[in-house]
Amino acid sequence: MHIGILTGGGDVPGLNACIRAITLGAIDLGWQVTGFRRGWEGFLRIDPSDPETIAHQSWTLDRERVRGIDRTGGTILHTSRTDPRTQEAGDRTGHVLDVLDKLGIDAMVTLGGDGTLRFSAHLSGQGFPVISVPKTMDNDVFGTDYCIGFSTAISRSVEAINALRTTTGSHERIGIVELFGRRSGETALLAGFLAxxxxxxxxxxxxxxxxxxxLLVEDRHHSGANYAMCVISEGARIQGEEKNAELGMTGTQRSDEGVGHRLARTIEEETGVGTVVQELAYLMRAGEPDxxxxxxxxxFGGLAVQLLRDKNAGRMVALKDGNYCHVPIATLLEGSKTVDVRNLYDREAYRAKLMRVEGMPMFLY
Incomplete structure (x- = not known):
């Protein structure tokens, strides 16, 4: 068996641990492992008849290559946000399949978020064996309770929020911390609750x-130190504003002025209270995994190899109610994953709420 691995979309801590687990698990079974670089974009740069392009866009993964990588963040394979179906030259799915065939790849394990895994599901639908692994610090892949990178992003955010209290309190202001999360507010909800x-x-x-x-003015007044802290998702909307898409947040692009800065400006104009604004942005996904x-x-890496060993491709590894499992690879296409507002959020108070704890999974989704 000759398997390939790639990472796509935004990098997150924990990807290298997964790559190591897949590689070592496959080697223990006597398999060959190739790591494809730069996600699906790397495939589009490969000419199967040109050894130089193959060498530039892929590596042989062995024990030495993956030694110690689990302790580092990011991805040793590099990444891109590329869907071969949406290229200027048209749908390049045929090229990807040709590369896989010419390089003798029997199955792929793909690590990615919504975009990367959508093409993985498409490739599986063409009959090629694929196992997908969900990763995104927003934790918004439908079909799994947990995605690689989420816990580290929460940990980084809580540390930064609490550190920012000293400056915000010293200047008696209202602190606004903006966190990544365009479609889902889970990162903001949990980080805000824990902090x-x-x-x-x-x-x-x-x-x-x-x-x-x-509410924020009252929080500041009653805090004892004359400051207040507010966390906001980058994809949040402020009533009375135009839609985020019209403000420049489309696809993977972000607005020049984030919603945190717009909220801060509104606070200062309407209340006269000063603000401290911090966009954590890429620091949430930087550094080693927790x-x-x-x-x-x-x-997830170990389970992916076990599924291929058992000839059970076309699956996405997942966590459900605290248990490792796997679901059909196209499951993520069946819906969107967002905060259960009714059970986990108080709309009027702008706070997380716990209706019940008994029987809930660890991360309270």
Missing amino acids: QVDRTVIAEVPADPGALLP AMDRMVGFA
Whole structure:
């Protein structure tokens, strides 16, 4: 068996742990492993008849190549946001299949978010054996409770929020911390809850300045140190504004002025209270993985190899209610994953709420 591995979309901590687990698991079975570089874009740069392009866009993965990589963040294979079906030259699925055939690849394990895994499902639908592994710090891949990278992003965010309290408190201002999360507010919701901020604005619920601003002013007044903290999802909307798409947030592009800065400007104009604004952005996904993302990375990688060993391709590895499992690879196409607002969020108070804890999975989804 000759398997290929690639990573696509945004990098997250834990990818290298997964790559290592896949590689070592495959080698233990006597298989050959090739790592394809730069996601699906790397495939489009390969000419199967040109050894130089193959060498530039792929590596042989062995024990030495993956030694110690689990301790580092990012991905040793590099990444891109590329869908071979949407190229200027047209649908390049045929080229990808030709590369796989000419290089003798029997199956692929793809690590990615929504975009990368959508093409993985498409490739599987063409009859090629694929196992997909969900990763995104937004944790918004439909079909799994957990994606590699989420825990580290939460840990980084909580640390930064609490660190920012010293400056915000020293200047007696309202702190606004903007976190990645265009479609799902899970990152903001959980980070805000764990850091015990005063208010949290998520992507799923528009913020009404007429309700939110008086709450923050009151929070500041009663804090004891004359400051307040608010976390906001980058995809959040402020009532009265035009839609985010019209503000420049489309696809993978982000607005020049984030919603955190727009909220801060509104606060200062309407209340006269100063603000401190911090976009954590790529720092949320930077650096080494925490224990959770190492553990899930290792486990997802091991499960992917076991599925291929058992000739059970066309699956996406997943976590459901705290248990490792796998679902059909096209499951992510069946819906979108967002915050369960009714059970986990108080719209009026702009805060996380726990209706119940007993019987809930660890991350309270």
